[in-house]
Amino acid sequence: LYRIPEKGCRYRVKIKLLLAKAKARNGYRxxxxxxxxxxxxxxxxxxxxxxxxxxxxxxxxxxxxxxxxxxxxxxxxxxxxxxxxxxxxxxxxxxxxxxxxxxxxxxxxxxxxxxxxxxxxxxxxxxxxxxxxxxxxxxxxxxxxxxxxxxxxxxxxxxxxxxxxxxxxxxxxxxxxxxxxxxxxxxxxxxxxxxxxxxxxxxxxxxxxxxxxxxxxxxxxxxxxxxxxxxxxxxxxxxxxxxxxxxxxxxxxxNGPFLMLKAPKPGNLKVFVEAQGAEGLVLRLVSQGELVKKDVIDSRRFFKVYRLRLPRDGGYIRAELVDPEGLVDELHHPDVIVKALTSPLRITGSCK
Ligand SMILES: [Zn+2]
Ligand SMILES: [Zn+2]
The missing domain is CATH 3.20.20.140 (Metal-dependent hydrolases)
Structure with a gap:
């Protein structure tokens, strides 16, 4: 489709013209x-x-x-x-x-x-x-x-x-x-x-x-x-x-597992985590390239508030669920099996 082998390749182009009203300029309607x-x-x-x-x-x-x-x-x-x-x-x-x-x-x-x-x-x-x-x-x-x-x-x-x-x-x-x-x-x-x-x-x-x-x-x-x-x-x-x-x-x-991360106020140290269908998996909160919190999901419908020490001058936090059988303390390791990931949330302003 976009690569041609060094030797080149043989091809044949077949063009069939139909009598029809022009419906498109870009090849589709x-x-x-x-x-x-x-x-x-x-x-x-x-x-x-x-x-x-x-x-x-x-x-x-x-x-x-x-x-x-x-x-x-x-x-x-x-x-x-x-x-x-x-x-x-x-x-x-x-x-x-x-x-x-x-x-x-x-x-x-x-x-x-x-x-x-x-x-x-x-x-x-x-x-x-x-x-x-x-x-x-x-x-x-x-x-x-x-x-x-x-x-x-x-x-x-x-x-x-x-x-x-x-x-x-x-x-x-x-x-x-x-x-x-x-x-x-x-x-x-x-x-x-x-x-x-x-x-x-x-x-x-x-x-x-x-x-x-x-x-x-x-x-x-x-x-x-x-x-x-x-x-x-x-x-x-x-x-x-x-x-x-x-x-x-x-x-x-x-089917999931579903995971949600919320920080109600930017700069707040509190984050809310909600997980569904994730029992037994390990929850990890990652901020500034580091693992800042680890917990085990202990119920089918999990909801918990975490108070964290986050960077004063802004940054990000994200949540992920990983397989407890893998390496649960390492970030960016081939043996950590991720099951769910949230988007990063921006931490802005100064944290008290
Ligand atoms: Zn593709
Ligand atoms: Zn691709």
Missing amino acids: KSNIERVEESEAERAGSAWLKGDLHVHSVHSDGDASVGEIARRARQLGLDFVAMTDHNTVSQLRDFGHTAGVLLIPGEEVTTYYGHMNVLGVKEWVDFRVTSERQAKMLIKYVKDRGYLPVINHPKRLGPEWKLGNVELAGYVEVWQGVWEFNNYVSLKLVDDLLLRGSWVGIVGGSDAHKVRREEEAGIFRLGHPTTWVNVEERSVRGVLEGIRKGRVIVTENP
Whole structure:
């Protein structure tokens, strides 16, 4: 799709011209996308929607149609799916087949030096980027249009992201496929950026390519992980806004475990943690790249207030649930198995 072997390759292009009224300038019917977006826009009154933000269809190297993916997502209980085919937006033509699932237009901008999802696209985005300078221009271009760039799987075998500008993009796919697939590297990148004072949001994505033949999906199964977004409105705009506001949780699968972190007042030392379906897991609170609190979830519906000593001059705090069988005292270690992650919360002002 974007790599040509050194020897080159033989190919044949078959073009079939049909006599039809020109419906689109960009290769798909714009009105179709807008119609879907509008019909799905329902006021949800601040609800948690769950979905998968990274999926491939037959429009690139996936094995299922948009309709099949939407139906499977419905079965899994997902509310939304971002269709992020490699370097194309032709899948947007099929957005009529939603099966009640909110489809988010996307493109995985796939370069020799890393991959970036662009969510909310309304047109094809050029992937021919070869330098940090060009990546900067591209990220600015997509942000100017109101699209949301996410640096995908910035870790070993992701493949890695070598085009810099992560802070400029502002969002990182911190969890791709099963947690054990080197995701601790992406989480370390996020913690390092936050520690330096840059603000980045997190999302997850399965990167599923096999949805029709799910038994062959291996570590990239639809809905694994699941990204939960708190939205004001059940629409593409609502989901993107929720991500922009950092109202995001990433969990192992569509059933959770659910985890919520709240700091009622910025600068307050009190944080509230709520967890559901997480009994026996270890809760960890991370601030300024360090583990500041560890606790065991002892009930199905867990709610607790923690008083912490947080940095006086601002910073961040985030929560995660980890498997008690792994190393529970180490951060960013391959043997720590994360089950759920919250977005970082900003600590501002001076703490008393
Ligand atoms: Zn990728
Ligand atoms: Zn992908």
